[in-house]
Amino acid sequence: xxxVIMHGCNGKMGQTISSLIAADEEIExxxxxxxxxxxxxxxxxxxxxxxxxxxxxxxxDFSVAAAVDGLLDYCVEKKVPCVLCTTxxxxxxxxxxxxxxxxxxxxxxxxxxxxxxxxxxxLKEAAKTLTPAGFDIEIVEKHHNLKxxxxxxxxxxxxxxxxxxxxxxxDYVYDRSQVRQKRGAKEIGISAVxxxxxxxxxxxxxxxxxxxxTFSHRAYSKAVFGKGxxxxxxxxxxxxxxxxxxxxxxx
Numbered sequence: 001x002x003x004v005i006m007h008g009c010n011g012k013m014g015q016t017i018s019s020l021i022a023a024d025e026e027i028e029x030x031x032x033x034x035x036x037x038x039x040x041x042x043x044x045x046x047x048x049x050x051x052x053x054x055x056x057x058x059x060x061d062f063s064v065a066a067a068v069d070g071l072l073d074y075c076v077e078k079k080v081p082c083v084l085c086t087t088x089x090x091x092x093x094x095x096x097x098x099x100x101x102x103x104x105x106x107x108x109x110x111x112x113x114x115x116x117x118x119x120x121x122x123l124k125e126a127a128k129t130l131t132p133a134g135f136d137i138e139i140v141e142k143h144h145n146l147k148x149x150x151x152x153x154x155x156x157x158x159x160x161x162x163x164x165x166x167x168x169x170x171d172y173v174y175d176r177s178q179v180r181q182k183r184g185a186k187e188i189g190i191s192a193v194x195x196x197x198x199x200x201x202x203x204x205x206x207x208x209x210x211x212x213x214t215f216s217h218r219a220y221s222k223a224v225f226g227k228g229x230x231x232x233x234x235x236x237x238x239x240x241x242x243x244x245x246x247x248x249x250x251x
Contacts, residue, residue, distance in 0.1 A: 002237050003030040005056045005080070007049060007071055008063030009041060010034040013085070017060060017226040027230060030056045033063075049074045056080060057237040060229050065089050072100040081105035081236035083229050085112055087153065101243035105236050109246040110157035112228035115217050116202070117246035123158060123204060123215060124165040131166060135208040136183065142193040142201040150192035158204055159188045 004021070008014045009032030018041065021027050029043045031054035037045040046052045049059075049071050058081045061071055065088045075082045084097065084106055100106055109117065131137070141155040151174065163170045170188045183189075193201075200219040205212060219225075228246060235249045 002027040002058065002234050003056045004028070004233050005030060005049070005052060005054065005059045006032045006043075007059050007061040007067070008034060008086070009043075009045060010036060010038055011062055013062035013222060013226060013229075016222055017062070017229060020223065020226050020230060024230065027234060030054045058083060058233040060233050061086055062229070065093065068093055069096065072096055072106075075106070076100050076103045079104055081233075081239055082107070083232045083236060084108045085225070085229055098243060102241060104241050105239040105244060106242075107232050107236055107244040107246070107248070109228075109232075111154040112225040112232065112246060113217070113219060114228050114231065114246070114250060115219075115224065116154060116157075117228070117250050119202075119204075119215055119217055120157065120161040120247065121250070123161050126206060126213065126215065127162045127165050130206045130208065130213065133208060134185075135206040135213070136185075136187070136189075137162060137170070138189040138191070138205040138207065140191045140193065140201075140203045140205070142195070142198045144197050144199065145194050147194060150194065151190045152192070152200070152202075154200065154202055155190055155192070158202060159190060162188065162204075 006014050006017060006029050018029060021029055031043055031052055032041050032045040033049050033052060034045055035047060059075060060083045062085045065086055068086055081104060097106060097108060139155050139158055141152045143152060159172055170186050173187045173189045199221060202217045204215040232249050
């Protein structure tokens with residue numbers, strides 16, 4: 001049995017993960033951490049991670065950037081592996097993540113979905129075959145109308161996966177409206193759509209002469225990210241210090 005601390009337990013993702021874990025016989029939540037305790041959880045809840053006195057095999061974090069520094073300090077001190085899912089970290093915090101990973105196992109990924117991370121692997125293979133044959137690459141991502149950043153971190157991760165495989169030969173183009181010229185051969189176009197309650201859609205298009213190959217991923221609920229985080233926590237139990245990502249989980 002894997003015992004975890006749910007950091008940010010009363011947020012939307014915290015509650016989603018709590019429900020998923022309740023139905024999983026291989027993992028349980030030993031404690032939660034949240035600034036507010038609404039008394040709705042079947043496990044003890046602490047206001048800060050520093051106050052937590054419950055031992056666990058890993059921490060799953062879906063909180064806020066302001067709480068991440070204290071979380072990393074706790075994980076290093078207690079030698080508790082961490083699945084770090086909070087986004088919007090500063091450069092200083094990202095550097096702190098790297099430093100922490102030298103002393104404890106930390107898993108950080110641009111997207112916790114198992115499907116997206118499988119797609120990252122598949123795109124490398126597709127790029128090796130299709131780009132030498134002259135296929136152009138375009139990425140279209142769609143999200144709900146409340147999302148602040150564009151393009152999405154996942155869209156950039158998809159582009160990066162291709163670009164890394166191809167020796168960083170491609171430039172990213174986010175807006176074609178300002179320049180009237182033919183598309184370059186070494187471009188990855190990235191477009192963002194915002195509307196409604198779209199959880200997350202990503203299409204990677206390889207467009208060649210007389211044929212098009214499209215890789216698509218659709219997230220129909222936030223549960224897909226919670227399921228990935230749970231798999232990551234199971235993976236991290238007993239792992240040595242290091243910086244991991246979801247590619248390690250599905251390897």
